[in-house]
Amino acid sequence: MDIILTTVFSPLHFLSNEGLILYRPLVASSEGLIPFYFTVRNLLLLVIFCLVAVSLLFFLMTLYKKVYRIREIRKKKEYQEQIDELLFKFLFDESSVSEMAIHPFFKEHNGERLFQQLTIKALIGLHHNYSGIYSKKLEQFFAESGLAAYSLSKLNSANWAHIVEGIRDLSSLKYLPAYPRIVSYKNHPNSYVQTEVLLGMIKLKGISELLKFKNSGVYFNDWIQSNILFVVKNYRIPAPANLDELLESRNRSVFLLAVRLMNYYSLPEHYEALTRMFEKMDDKVLKKEMSLLLNKTEQLQ
Helix, strand or coil, rough: CCCCCCCECCCCCCCCCEEEEEEEEEECCCCEECCCEEEEHHHHHHHHHHHHHHHHHHHHHHHHHHHHHHHHHHHHHHHHHHHHHHHHHHHHHHCCCHHHHHHHHHHCCCCCCHHHHHHHHHHHHHHHCCHHHHHHHHHHHHHHCCCCHHHHHHHCCCCHHHHHHHHHHHCCCCHHHHHHHHHCCCCCCCHHHHHHHHHHHHHHHHHHHHHCCCCCCCCCHHHHHHHHHHHHHHHCCCCCCCCCHHHHHHCHHHHHHHHHHHHHHCCCHHHHHHHHHHHHCCHHHHHHHHHHHHHHHHCCC
16 A cells, blocks of 8 residues: 655654754654654764765866866967968968968868957067068958958947957057047047057057147046057057147146157157247146156257
């Protein structure tokens, strides 16, 4: 005969030979009530079992992450070797972008995010180290291979870090068609995006872009100015012929940036304009900056 069990929980607590019994459920069946005791020992065994299960799960997750990371590192290394080989072949073997596009490795992986990121990073590195026709070829590869479209897609992201990354890629590889899109983010609520827009404008069209801020109320703090100077040095951006016009700005931060840029370029033609401004300058901080530059220029003459 089948026995039908029904558990009835009793709130009773009492001591037994096995320790404190937390509760005494009664298992009801057709044969009567059968007491079932849940002791402290039972509870400890349950806790130990749960701890072992959680520890095992944590170990398996850690092992999986480690194996996945090792596989990603190995995959990244393999991709990098293939990408370097492709780009050097494109640069020095007179290969065209269309020929690279039908390369088996390129065709297979061009849609993968990792491949696109590594290729753009390699292009920027090579672009920084090469000039002339080689840098132009790298810019051409970026524009025609679909990588520029991938970087442009980052500008549609809600994540500000992706927008910054997209602007940096496009401006570093001189993709001029992206200029209007980049400028459209100049009033973005995130300050990092705003700074990257300014740097992108300079990388694409030079220092003369700063003249647009000559009569504005924008404030270029020391962090922004140091970033501008870094870009000018790192990307070897030449001085515009009208750089001295920034000295006419009533915006103190723009004026100070102009002085620091002139200090970097150290061109004799800026000496006369700086001397005139120095004579009528009352600001002690600006006068100190200008004094250092004037002394440096006098030593060069």
